[in-house]
Amino acid sequence: MRSLGTLVAVSLLAATIGRSAAFFVATHPPAVRAAEGVWKGCRGQSQCRVVPRTRMQLGEGDESARLAAKEAFVAAALGGPKNGVGCTTDQRADIEAKLNALCSFNPTKEPAYALLRPPFPYFDGTYGLVYTNTSGGSSGKLGPFVLDVTQTFEGIRDIDQMGFSRRGIFSNGGSLGPLQTSLRARCEAKTESKLNIVFEEMSLSLFGVQVQNKKFDPNGKGTKGSWDLRYVDEDLKVIRTNAGNVLALQKVAPLGGESYMDKQKRLGSQPY
Numbered sequence: 001m002r003s004l005g006t007l008v009a010v011s012l013l014a015a016t017i018g019r020s021a022a023f024f025v026a027t028h029p030p031a032v033r034a035a036e037g038v039w040k041g042c043r044g045q046s047q048c049r050v051v052p053r054t055r056m057q058l059g060e061g062d063e064s065a066r067l068a069a070k071e072a073f074v075a076a077a078l079g080g081p082k083n084g085v086g087c088t089t090d091q092r093a094d095i096e097a098k099l100n101a102l103c104s105f106n107p108t109k110e111p112a113y114a115l116l117r118p119p120f121p122y123f124d125g126t127y128g129l130v131y132t133n134t135s136g137g138s139s140g141k142l143g144p145f146v147l148d149v150t151q152t153f154e155g156i157r158d159i160d161q162m163g164f165s166r167r168g169i170f171s172n173g174g175s176l177g178p179l180q181t182s183l184r185a186r187c188e189a190k191t192e193s194k195l196n197i198v199f200e201e202m203s204l205s206l207f208g209v210q211v212q213n214k215k216f217d218p219n220g221k222g223t224k225g226s227w228d229l230r231y232v233d234e235d236l237k238v239i240r241t242n243a244g245n246v247l248a249l250q251k252v253a254p255l256g257g258e259s260y261m262d263k264q265k266r267l268g269s270q271p272y
Helices: 002-020 060-079 089-103 111-115 260-267
Strands: 126-132 148-159 165-176 179-189 194-206 209-215 224-232 236-241 246-252
Touching: 060 089, 060 126, 060 246, 089 224, 089 236, 089 246, 111 179, 111 194, 111 224, 148 260
Parallel strands: none
Antiparallel strands: 126 148, 126 246, 148 165, 165 179, 179 194, 194 209, 194 224, 224 236, 236 246
């Protein structure tokens, strides 16, 4: 009976993710053209310029207000149902009012470029979902269960001649006991605040053993999307997807015990 229940859980999860092709970020847009790099205004290297420093200089009063708004939002999100799934109308209105107040204090200039700029202070490590306004697959909801949802930075591709990353690789994960899911994707700056997202591969594991793996057609339906980065600091990100879903993620202990950058330093590898 126990093994049958496990198989049913795996089947349900596979069906859920397979239909959406996006467990964590539920997006089904038409194909969008990827940006050419993290350079602003790039149409070839001769026309590129380096983006400016990304940390905005907030006044003392604004910084205090930002920290207060952040504390209020996180407390409201964590005080509600897990991941925001099952919020009452009043709960959701309160959480989102605090979320919107926080986003008005976004301290990071040009967050899409900042996210992909080494040494990746806004991307490296693992982030856990604390709130979303959707009850679809990106919320972690699976039948009567709500999974722990994480996003983990896995590295970079296509470094340009000036040492900037053109694409970041990350995985969106979900866990429920021995059941683990992973949806790998890449992201690339589209504008100062938007990223193009392409989902590449989905896998399911049970008791640490991979039981399913599926690679996505990069031009297939539902495999491309975009993020609007509404708020980014060193340990909190607020994302709005092209489907209108809002996701807030807070930094947690890195999966596997160390982040990508920490691992590269330990191994003596050149991380970028």
